[in-house]
Amino acid sequence: MPVPAMRRLRLLVLGVVVSCLLGSPAIAFADGYSPAMSFLGEDPAAFRTVAIVVLLVAALGLFGLWRMSLVSMRIEAASHDAHDEVGS
Amino acid sequence: MTTAVALGELAITLGVTIALELLAALFFKVGRRGLIAVALVSVVTNPALNVLMGYMSGAYWFDHPRRADAAIILAEIAVVFVEWALLVWALRRTAGSPRKLLVLSIAMNLVSWAGYYVAVMIMTMIAFAAFPQPY
Numbered sequence: 001m002p003v004p005a006m007r008r009l010r011l012l013v014l015g016v017v018v019s020c021l022l023g024s025p026a027i028a029f030a031d032g033y034s035p036a037m038s039f040l041g042e043d044p045a046a047f048r049t050v051a052i053v054v055l056l057v058a059a060l061g062l063f064g065l066w067r068m069s070l071v072s073m074r075i076e077a078a079s080h081d082a083h084d085e086v087g088s
Numbered sequence: 089m090t091t092a093v094a095l096g097e098l099a100i101t102l103g104v105t106i107a108l109e110l111l112a113a114l115f116f117k118v119g120r121r122g123l124i125a126v127a128l129v130s131v132v133t134n135p136a137l138n139v140l141m142g143y144m145s146g147a148y149w150f151d152h153p154r155r156a157d158a159a160i161i162l163a164e165i166a167v168v169f170v171e172w173a174l175l176v177w178a179l180r181r182t183a184g185s186p187r188k189l190l191v192l193s194i195a196m197n198l199v200s201w202a203g204y205y206v207a208v209m210i211m212t213m214i215a216f217a218a219f220p221q222p223y
Contacts, residue, residue: 013169020166028144028159031152046091047143053095054135061131065178068125072180 094142098135104207105200106130112199116192122183126196129174133167168197 106127113126144159172193176186183189 013173017166017169020162020169024140024159024162024166025144027155027162030155046094049091050094050098051139054098054139058132058136061128064128065125065132065174068121068128068178069180071121072178072182075182076180 098138101138102130102134104203105134108200108203109196112195113192116184116188116195118179118183118192122179125175125178125183126192128178129171130196132174133171137163137167164197164201168193171196 109126109130110123113123116122118126140163141160145156172186172190175183175189175193179189184192
């Protein structure tokens, strides 16, 4: 895919993600927020603890994916090298 | 709800989601690394999405079921694209083209979403059987 088209696609995807992430709470909170019915909404300390644990777990997942991306780059580079050797 | 119960619920939801998404990923023949990436992507997005949904639930859940569905669908669309981007970042082209990974991301989320509705339906049936309504 040409570079400008790739950039346009990335911008489009980013636009969709940001719009959906902003739109979802906007729809939910249209009539105002009632924490009494919400999941841990009455207990900010508990909510904070859960949020910190979730962020740590997400960071662990991202770390794993980052390691995988390094391995993928190495696999791709090795396959390119093998392809070049066959070509020459 | 205590912190431990909330974390337990999030862990169960994550476990079920990973199982369902791996099941969907098996049909795409992405290999062992692809399956590990699918599980890690769920670890990143699923608890965060559930906390967001839980936090928002006080605003809509009981009064506006249609609005709740709309909010969930929008959040799921965002998750499909975020998971696709993470899969492409982690696997590059070692498990297939970006287009294949987009279809995989859509399939994973459809399966886990369907699984969620089936689970809710079963729990509702159990609740009605255990506590019959007086009418």
